[in-house]
Amino acid sequence: MSIPESAAPATLAGEVRRKTGLNPATCYQCGKCSAGCPMAVETSLRPHDVLRMLQFDDREQLLSSESIWLCLTCETCTARCPNSCDPARIIDCLRETALNEGAAQPPRNIRAFHNAFLKQIQRSGRLFEMGLIMSYKMRSGALFADVMAAPGMLGRGKLALAPSRIQGLEEIRRIFDACTRHESDSTSTTTAQQNPGTEGAENA
Amino acid sequence: MKIGYFPGCSLHATAREYAESLGVITGPLDVEINEIDDWACCGATSAHATNHLLGVALPARTLALAAEQGHEQILAPCAACYSRLAAARRAVDNDPATGAAVEKAIGRSVGTARPISLVRLLAELAPKVREKAKRPLEDIKVACYYGCLLVRPPELNDLDDVEAPTMMETVVKATGAKPVSWNRRLDCCGGGFSLSRTSSVVRLSRTILEDARGAGADVLVVACPMCHSNLDFRQKAIARRSEGGMDIPVIYLSQLVGLALGQDHVALGLGRHFVSTASFISRIPGPREGESAAATEVG
């Protein structure tokens, strides 16, 4: 079976196709996804631009772009794409590939949030909002954001004071390791230092 | 009807009132919800946004726990948790390679438990809600807000349609209230960027709230803690930017149903919202004095 050139294994599109089964070449650049994208006004690369760059293998520019991190994963593009290209899943895969290749450049706050969030799960299995906010503030430097909200939250009993740990914490750790190792087996590069899962574990 | 229950992290903290209201309406609706023992976070956006397998394995463990604890169905009131559980179910069922990797990661078989969203469950129970309603909310105009993960992606949608769902409206009508027709029902509120990119959340949630207000809604009803915090907790910031301010109470579908069933508004956690629900509650007639629950005849 001859795979069309734009999705040949060596290209980024080929890699996306291998990981997700989706073929970026099916996109005929109609712009309907970008028309409905809530973040189109704030991003330089809209969903159909991402597909275009994939078709022409602009690997570095795409993997290091900030736009793929500004995606709300709201699935509007995927729901309305005439060719079922599933841009949402493709952009998910690009973020993952970017992280694995150390090319990812998410805005600091967003990287901080994802890392804080995943570290929380590794620490107690469940989200402990106070811990999440502290960990997010440390990483993002947004020390004073929402400080005024704390009393309101406490007053309304919306802030648990202690994390609720689960028994199966070991299982959660094993899941994180397995998923990170699964990453390094299937990606071309071996290093996975950028992956938040592991980073969280380092400075627990 | 016995059903497994996956509260999700926020229902124990920032969205306590969602759990509280759910707790008081399941009784009258003859639904017994059993919290799954030792459940863990579903990973929400951060997991699947950075690592596809992680985004499936975490919820898959919950599916496995539910199956082991004898639950065929899992109620996931939070839209994000429902979406992740459905994504795990679909990945395991349709993609053998991912299924194998998931079962290797979680070290147990996933079993056959399936998630159900709260909107779907309440829509199925709508006749009972109508029959048990003690306090029909006649002249309350409600804007039903679905957001993204309740209806999209299409293959995970458990409601009646992807682009024109009516199940929330069905439940609202069952409570006696009147759903208004408005456009922003399925738009995204900014979701996981609440902390990390608040400006986007304010921009998106503002258009939603302004549209609901324009449609004459007295209250906005949601079924997702992320949407709720963006529309309620961030409403003060939005009010500063929207001419004429903004003061629409944002409550959970379970709270509205609770009100209709005559539950006390404190028990429903209606006091925990940032936008005061006092004025809205005052307009609701108390339960009909002297009439027994059974005799209440609902228009």
Added chain:
Amino acid sequence: MARIGVFVCHCGENIGRTVDCEAVANACGELPGVVHAVDYKYMCSDPGQNLIKEAIAEKNLTGVVVAACSPHMHEKTFRKATEGAGLNPYLCEMTNIREQCSWIHEDRDAATAKAIDLTRFISEKIKRNSPLAPISISLERRALVIGGGISGLQAALDMADGGREVVLVEKQPSIGGHMSRLSETFPTLDCSQCILTPRMVEVHQHPRIKLLTYSEIESVDGYIGNFSVKIRKKARGVDETRCNGCGECQSVCPMKKIPSEFDAGLGNRTAIYVPFPQAVPNIPVIDRENCLRIKGMQKKKAKAACGRCAEACGRDAIDFEQEDTFVTEKVGAIVVATGYQLYSIGKEQTRKGITGYGEYGYGTVPDVIDGMQFERIASASGPSGGEIVRPSDGKVPKRVVFLQCIGSREPSKGIEYCSKLCCMYVAKHTMLYRHKVHDGEAIVFYMDIRAGGKGYDEFVRRAIEEDGAKYIRGRVSSIQREGEKVRLTGFDTLSGEQMEIDADMVVLATAMQAQPGIESLAQKLSVSYDGHGFINEAHPKLRPVDTNTAGVFVAGACQAPRDIPDSVAMASATASKVLGMFSKERLEREPTVAGVDKVTCSGCFHCERACPYGAVERYEVLNRSGEVEKVIAEVNEGVCQGCGSCQVACPSKSIELEGFTDAQIFAAINAL
């Protein structure tokens, strides 16, 4: 002893690139009985065919095997060549080493080995072929046309002008089809009615055309030259002989608010109605679901309701008790011209596997209409008398947005093909709109403009350059009602801008689909159709207007999306095919029919039960004194179509299908 000639074709490089034709020829050369084996670059060319003729003459061959393309392509060509050299054409067979070998394999050795195997099969089979003479059958030189749109009318007129009798069956109360609903037509902007109405009248008055409107095909029996078609004439409720079309009944009918199908739901009609002013025949029909009298009768009510039309009728032409009647027509050829229907964005769909447009509100957003509805609005005989107004409040829209490719080119909605002509009629719509609303703004969302016909692209450029239509390359994600306006969220991929447009009216260029129910008609005609319900032509280039069923032809949009100029040309093509067929007194038919071995047949008549055509008849074997010894089966050569089901059902193997006898098939299998 068999003297077989094997001819292996390179077909330029189509075969030669992956199959070693020389090796195939050499390998077959050694087969027992093969006395001549050559390979040549183009067997179907003149020199190629001469190779066969010369070989037959020089080596007096008893069988010819041509290893080349599919028999569907050139079996007739090579059989003619064989016959030209004096050898019975049915002693020539083809091996398919192109479509079923060289084109689908890349490994040269495997493809060559396969080509040798396939050629060996047919070489063994040909040894058992017997010379056959074509069967001549009677030919009913009358034609049936199904569908009274522009294609059906044109085909009927051409055949009738060619001197043949034509029966034209139309499902709707009047002929004219979709074209009668159009305002103007591209690329000349001449008025649709002016071209069509004279055609309709010509058909109505043509001495050799029998027009059956408000009728449908009930069943089709027989075969090429001898079809017997049962037609259901649905009850109009009006006696056609008496009615003079005065229209009194319509004016008194109390049911005034029934949405008119002709006006695509924008205008209303009465229960007894004539679809449009220029209807042919100009005879009303009673809508049985909405007529108070008939509904009363169906509910067996004692007192007869309404009946005003009958009272008003001066010629006593109204007949509520009228029943469906049946007519059987004997015809030699059938032209299918049933046309198309437009895709609807609604939630309910008429075809399986098709989804509507939830993101555009499934058709619930007011002032969002489809192309046909815009034609009705723009048409002088339309609900607004030709003034462009919007359906919700009758106001003149100041900004109209046209969306191309709604349904078409959308695999996610179940339609992956392009409907070919929406680019043209959207450009036409912008012109009609701008000509009537000079200060109006016309915006078109498109992906690629496909205007490939003669004068077509110039037509679109005129809409853009002179009539000021604004073309935006991109698509719209959602359509919603925003107060009085229709809010579209779109994107312009050329400028990279997301945009929200508030329009007064939106026109969707929806996809062209096959008519609902075409599958059952195709099965009655045993004609094959594709996954979308479009009728399959026999071969896109070699036989574009034939179907695989002999004697059944296809014209117009029922075969694929097609505009009026192409439909008219295709209709005339079918007429020429039919007239060609009718130029002979009798028809010659493939002699591959079944025959009974009178000696071994025990008269169990299993074959009779297996035969779908009733081709098995009874033959009485008499003894010397004339008494009936036994009754055995006999095949009527004219009726038998050569399917072979009888042969497998026969316990004593006494009935054999010529060309596919057991000996031939087993010979091929044995060569495995």
Added chain:
Amino acid sequence: MNEATAARPSSEGEAFEPRIVAFVCNWCTYTGADLAGTSRIQMAPNVRIVRLPCTGRIDPLFVVKAFERGADGVIVSGCHPGDCHYTAGNYHARRRFAVFRETLSFLGIDLDRLTFSWVSASEGRKWSEIVNETTARVRELGPFTSYRDLVDEG
């Protein structure tokens, strides 16, 4: 026994390549296979097509004879129910082969080596999938030797 089949490459050197015979009807599946050809859809080269006017003409004995003469797998394919060019041929085939399946397994033929399918004239891709799937399945099952051993001994 034809010499060509005797020398079939079953020596250890080359991997086992199954020989599959396909009995197809001329109007639907054969035309579908032609369409796969014109669209250049690549597929396994193991299948040899025998053209018959209709599946109604396919005698179950053909299937047995094919196995006897060295086939490792057989495909029988024709028009979808309702689409038959002769209106009822494929119904006959469906009934015959529904009954004949037991006899075939009684005759020692593993039913996994048999593929029955409906392929219409416009389903070129579906035909290529059936060819590839059957070839892969039969390759896994290995050569069908039981009949040939009988023939060699006899």
